[in-house]
Amino acid sequence: MSVMKHLALTAAVMLVLSCGQRNKEAQNALEDPHQNIDREQLIEMNRKYLKAENQAIEAYVKDRKWDYTVHSNGVYYRILKKGGQSLKPKEGDVVVFRSVMELLNGKRLYEEAPTRRMLRIDREDAEIGLHEMLKLFSPGDSVQMVLPSYLAFGLAGDLDEVGMRQPIVYSIKIEKIQTQQ
Structure with missing residues (x-):
């Protein structure tokens, strides 16, 4: 596999993982809208x-x-x-x-x-x-x-x-x- 393909694949995997993490954070915020209220x-x-x-x-x-x-x-x-x-x-x-x-x-x-x-x-x-x-x-x-x-x-x-x-x-x-x- 060429270096370019390897870098592109790595970047795609990292993008998917970071989107999944952001989605999880957004979902947690929706589940508890009062999490920041004492x-x-x-x-x-x-x-x-x-x-x-x-x-x-x-x-x-x-x-x-x-x-x-x-x-x-x-x-x-x-x-x-x-x-x-x-x-x-x-x-x-x-x-x-x-x-x-x-x-x-x-x-x-x-x-x-x-x-x-x-x-x-x-x-x-x-x-x-x-x-x-x-x-x-x-x-x-x-x-x-x-x-x-x-x-x-x-x-x-x-x-x-x-x-x-x-x-x-x-x-x-x-x-x-x-x-x-």
């Missing part, structure tokens, strides 16, 4: 955001002069009307209710008029805070509540009308509870 910084940024979100929710309920309760999960709520029944839903029961959803700025979501919904408690895909809070109420109860973003649509929102990290205001009237047989 974990403690992320935790602290999240704490600050949650504090600011909680302050916004507190301001919302105080501006409207709600006589509210704060549930242990962080949901602010008020009971507008008690229905007088004692039946409360549990896992597997279906709750039939009417609801209106809004953002803290008052923008209505999805429908202008109350929408009739059915939700099988702890068994259907819906906001986790909604599942948790519906367990507190009985048929005939009317409530308003503000779900923090982490109990509503989370970090990403719903990819439609709810943006990233948005608390959701619900106005709900429980119509009936279909108990699991």
